[in-house]
Amino acid sequence: MSTARAERLVNLVLALLSTRQYLAADRVRTIVPGYVDATSDEAFARMFERDKAELRELGIPLETGRNSVFDPVEGYRIARRDYELGAIELAPDEAAAVALAVRLWDSPELTGQAQKALVKLRAAGVDVDESATTPVEPRVHAEPSFAPLLAAVQLGRVVRFDYRRSHSPERRARTVEPWGVVSWRARWYLVGHDRDRGAPRCFRLSRITGPVRPVGPSGAVTRPPDVNLIEFVAGAGGAGRDPVPAMRARLWLAEGRAAGIRRQATVVGRRTVADVDGDVVELDLWVPESAADWIAAHGPDALVLEPDVLAKAVADRWERVAQEVSL
Numbered sequence: 001m002s003t004a005r006a007e008r009l010v011n012l013v014l015a016l017l018s019t020r021q022y023l024a025a026d027r028v029r030t031i032v033p034g035y036v037d038a039t040s041d042e043a044f045a046r047m048f049e050r051d052k053a054e055l056r057e058l059g060i061p062l063e064t065g066r067n068s069v070f071d072p073v074e075g076y077r078i079a080r081r082d083y084e085l086g087a088i089e090l091a092p093d094e095a096a097a098v099a100l101a102v103r104l105w106d107s108p109e110l111t112g113q114a115q116k117a118l119v120k121l122r123a124a125g126v127d128v129d130e131s132a133t134t135p136v137e138p139r140v141h142a143e144p145s146f147a148p149l150l151a152a153v154q155l156g157r158v159v160r161f162d163y164r165r166s167h168s169p170e171r172r173a174r175t176v177e178p179w180g181v182v183s184w185r186a187r188w189y190l191v192g193h194d195r196d197r198g199a200p201r202c203f204r205l206s207r208i209t210g211p212v213r214p215v216g217p218s219g220a221v222t223r224p225p226d227v228n229l230i231e232f233v234a235g236a237g238g239a240g241r242d243p244v245p246a247m248r249a250r251l252w253l254a255e256g257r258a259a260g261i262r263r264q265a266t267v268v269g270r271r272t273v274a275d276v277d278g279d280v281v282e283l284d285l286w287v288p289e290s291a292a293d294w295i296a297a298h299g300p301d302a303l304v305l306e307p308d309v310l311a312k313a314v315a316d317r318w319e320r321v322a323q324e325v326s327l
Helices: 003-017 025-031 041-057 092-104 108-123 146-155 229-234 288-296 308-326
Strands: 062-065 075-078 158-164 171-184 187-194 199-204 208-215 247-254 266-273 276-285 302-306
Touching: 003 025, 003 041, 003 075, 025 041, 025 075, 041 062, 146 158, 146 171, 146 208, 171 199, 171 229, 187 229, 199 229, 247 266, 288 308, 302 308
Parallel strands: none
Antiparallel strands: 062 075, 158 171, 158 208, 171 187, 187 199, 247 276, 247 302, 266 276
16 A cells, blocks of 8 residues: 555544544545545545445444435545444553563564554553563564465455575475464464365474565365374374374483473483483474474483484584574
């Protein structure tokens, strides 16, 4: 939407909110800035009709009616009782959570939306302290493809993009009916129906290269009601994974530790490492690159025994952390 049109819509809302009377179109044309630029009555009529439709699509309750039985034409107004929200009440911890959410996003698109929400809450009288401190300072980084994919999900529109498989520079075009964008284990994924494979699939956003191109009309995609996006990405019941795992790994886990890995693994033996008792486990990995980050996060509680490529990947991550700490 152009800046001029956005300003005109805001002025139109303010004008229709500020009167108890119904304003005829001719009256609106004279008092709302932006309509005087119309070159003819027909141009104004088209502009006004588009703006009314836009307000209704935004959920603004635009009323029509006559001020008396003697009025020859209908007018327009916005009733405050229908437009204004009820009182917003947040407990101090809830207000702190809102402020933390504003700092959470490391993305221009989402940061802007969060700031707008903050302004609205303050306008409603909610005291939100952005300077509140927390034990941790989380950041959520959204990939460049996040915003166009989220827009496609909201519009129900098919998308096309180039996708790179793990450990391969090869890129292939994908045409996907998007169902949702979710975060799992600190990574963003798109879940949807892959038209090229003819089956549901998930795609890691960091492997999408180039622009995301919308295809076809809006409303063409409907998410199946029985699909749980998080479970799909996590691979519950095999959903969302490739038919064959990328590798099978054997790890040593310290006694009673690394519960996250244990939930995905099968214990196959016992072993003592550096005088610490533990279990030898096996598990299938579909995304080795992500698995290396996941295993490395468990520190000394998890040791990769096989394969060597995974053990080296985990060791490399530990070395990078050690270097950063020493700086």
